[in-house]
Amino acid sequence: MDSSSRDSGTAGLASVRRVDYSGDGLVESDVAASPYLQARDWVDQAVAAAEERDDVPEPTALSVATVDGSGTPDVRTVLMRFLDERGPGFVTNLGSAKSEHLQANPRAAAALTWPSLYRAIRFRGTAELVGRDEVEAYFDSRPYGSRLSAWASDQSRPAADRHELERKWQEVLERFPDTGGDHDVPVPDFWGGWRIVCDEVEFWAGRRNRLHDRIVFRRSGEGDLGDAASWTRLRLQP
Numbered sequence: 235m236d237s238s239s240r241d242s243g244t245a246g247l248a249s250v251r252r253v254d255y256s257g258d259g260l261v262e263s264d265v266a267a268s269p270y271l272q273a274r275d276w277v278d279q280a281v282a283a284a285e286e287r288d289d290v291p292e293p294t295a296l297s298v299a300t301v302d303g304s305g306t307p308d309v310r311t312v313l314m315r316f317l318d319e320r321g322p323g324f325v326t327n328l329g330s331a332k333s334e335h336l337q338a339n340p341r342a343a344a345a346l347t348w349p350s351l352y353r354a355i356r357f358r359g360t361a362e363l364v365g366r367d368e369v370e371a372y373f374d375s376r377p378y379g380s381r382l383s384a385w386a387s388d389q390s391r392p393a394a395d396r397h398e399l400e401r402k403w404q405e406v407l408e409r410f411p412d413t414g415g416d417h418d419v420p421v422p423d424f425w426g427g428w429r430i431v432c433d434e435v436e437f438w439a440g441r442r443n444r445l446h447d448r449i450v451f452r453r454s455g456e457g458d459l460g461d462a463a464s465w466t467r468l469r470l471q472p
Contacts, residue, residue, distance in 0.1 A: 255440030257352025260447040265467065269435040269451040270319045270459035273355055276437070277317060280348050289350035296324060299343040300335035308335065314346065315372055316364065316429060319460035322346075322357055323364050323429035325372060327389035333428070334390075336361045342430055352440030357432050364427030373425070374416040381419035382406050432459060436470070446472040 266272040280293035296314040301307055310332065316323030322344060326333055336342060342361045347354040373381060385406040386399070393399055410419045432453070439447040448470040455464030 254442050255352045255444075255446070256442060257440040259441045260437055260439035260449055262449070262467075262469070265437070265449055267462040268460050269432070269465055272437055272451075273322075273435065273459070274317065276353060276355060277314075277346070280346075280351060280353070283348075283351060287350075290348060293348065295346070296322065297345045297347070298324065298332060300332050301339050301341065302331075302335050303338060308332070315427065316368070319458040321359065321430045321432050321459060323427050325364075325369065325425070325427040327384070327387065327422075328424050328426045329391075330389040332390075333426075336428055342428075344430055354438040356434075356436040356438070357430050358434040359430045359432035361428045361430050364429050366426070369426050370421050372427070373421045378412050378419065382410060384422055384425045385410070385419070435459070441472075444472060448472060 266275060277293070280290055284290040284293045292313070294314040295311050297309055297311050299307055299309040308331065312324040312326065314322050315325050340361045342359065344357045345354060373384070382403065386402045388402075412418060434450060434452050436448060436450045439449075441447060449467065450470055451465040451467050453464060454466040455461065457464030459465075
């Protein structure tokens with residue numbers, strides 16, 4: 235690359251729109267006693283905001299990072315479908331790339347990010363399979379089309395073209411006709427969920443002049459996310 239190209243690239247980066255974050259921040263006196271209570275509060279606020287404004291379109295969109303067999307990180311965005319004292323969780327095909335990664339190396343990280351609210355939550359820990367009873371209960375609550383798609387998609391595998399996906403969709407549509415009931419589409423045995431049992435949870439809140447707040451809970455005991463005694467809280471510099 236010649237110097238003119240480098241200069242052009244630098245100028246382009248310098249002209250990127252800059253926003254001075256005007257969030258409320260997060261001070262120690264306002265932090266909940268446990269990481270679960272703090273996460274639950276922020277998630278509930280994000281979900282409520284999504285019902286009232288247009289700039290929080292997917293409040294439970296969760297970026298999940300795994301490591302493949304060569305040690306290369308991989309990240310993708312899913313929807314968080316579980317959140318309780320045991321940790322955040324999501325559903326997926328158990329033969330998908332992320333599931334294969336987690337079966338070989340269960341260490342994982344995930345993040346919820348709400349740019350318009352100037353907030354984010356980072357989770358780090360070890361993934362474990364969600365219990366089959368929870369998976370089945372969630373699956374039965376999905377809309378009919380979403381239940382069909384679990385059967386139609388051989389997730390993360392190559393497809394020749396769009397027509398192949400539409401053909402497979404038509405096949406499962408005929409196999410499992412819509413009866414209007416919760417059980418007209420059975421749960422595939424290759425479909426399930428993962429939950430991240432956390433060792434660390436960080437709460438990020440944007441502030442002006444890039445002096446953001448970062449409050450981190452790090453595991454110091456064996457309890458779950460709701461057990462305040464099992465966590466040490468500290469502030470990180472931005």
